[in-house]
Amino acid sequence: MIKNLILNIRACLGRAQVRFIGLKRDLYWIPFDVLLPLLGVSTFIFIYKSLKMPPITYTFVILGGSMISYWLNILWSMASQLYWERMTGNLPLFFIAPCSINSILIGMAVGGIYATSVRALSIILLGIIFFKIPIYWQGLPQAILAFLLTLISLYGLGMMLSSIFLLSGREAWHLSNLLQEPIYLFSGFFFPIKTLGFWVASLASLIPASLGLDSLRQSLIPESKPFAFLSFEIEITILCILSIIYIYMSFILVKKIEKIARREGRLITRWQ
């Protein structure tokens, strides 16, 4: 039991290490990693500026922009990763290794979170420096709690998606693309989800980023309370439930999909 646990922890760290090293290996890209994401989201800040909106809307955008980094990481480095691994020939190795595939997925998530956090934190820091976004630092402990729960449920969702993407063929690329703008809209990355109306916002709450972002905004921008969809406590409770459901579902799904993939020979099929 303990031996098995140690093996899985080692597998998890081993898979995460590739991403830690990946970040260190490309040190000369870090300035780009830090500066570029801000360029993309600043368009929305300037739109709010042209509409003479108060600076708290800039904070909305900056927090949304940092959350986008995680969503993109989930889509391109979690959900479609098993598909890429199959294409590069690593996937069968993952499945014949004595550890659980879940520990490899968790390792991927841990490595992904580490690499993406550089980008996400830099968006916030640069937002503070360049756009002087107002942030209520006293709300930081609440924000950290909301943030951690959001990441757990988001990466749980990512692990679920990676199993689904494993079955898809070449169209995995399209699926990832399709999950960008719709999620940006329903998660309210650039505006509060309350604007979508109660029913749409309720459905959108199934995406952890929606409630996570809403609760982050509530804790870091007290003036945003009138734009909040639900109270902070309710959002945290829902995020806890979503975390459990998504992680549990991902464990179940990966087993089922592995069976199908083994039976249909999809673990080794390339270029389809």
Add this chain to the structure above:
Amino acid sequence: MAIIKRLYYSFVLGWKIWSEWAQWWIFFGYLLIRPIFGVAIFYMVIYFAQGNKAMNLFFWILAGNALFQILSGTSTGMVWTIFDDRNFYETLIPIYISPGSFLEKIIGRSLGVGVTGIFTSFFILFLAFLLGANYSIKPSFFYYVLLFLLTGIGFGLILASFSLFMGEGAGYLIEGTISALQLISGVSFTPQLLPTFLQKIAFINPFLYLIEGGRRSLGLSSFFIKEISSERLVYYSLLTSLLTITIGIATFLISEKIARRNGALTRKTNY
């Protein structure tokens, strides 16, 4: 004749790879989703800020984004062509050594991607019409579409030249240049909102005038640079396109030589 044939086959290959061999109607279905939601995001941002009072600004933003889509789609497609062919499909060398110049094949491939950019652009404009935009499309609009495509190829060749020497960094190259260009080209807001030093860059940026000309060809009034007539913008835009494509071809040919010498054509990265 052989050149046209090669361009055609590269175009078909570009289209096939970009669509991941999906049926054309399924792929067009995919192509509809992103612009619909992209337009919805802009709408919600404007709606959150001003309700339905700022619809003129909304349609102005949509026009800029629709036109920019052709340029960004074509140029980013060219960088991904090199990145994917080398890192993922491992076909860069077979394509490189097949008959015909590498430049022709890359241009053909990017045209295959550019078609999707034009489709998305027209679809965004169609959505704007559905939402009540009163664009009056002038004949010069089609001239601008062609210029955007040519400029996209030229700009894409410049980016592709750098991507020959890059691994994963190609992603940063695309994201960085396109986001920066979008910011200083008056695509979604007037450059006067930018900090002073960026305003200076924006006003010497030729793409700003290309976007402005394109917007005027849709009958939109100018929010800035009113002092330049539409006729003059037509010449400025043509000059911009010709210059971009000339610089693009020259840069690409030089980079190709260096990449061949350095062995960069076979460099692979993945983690």
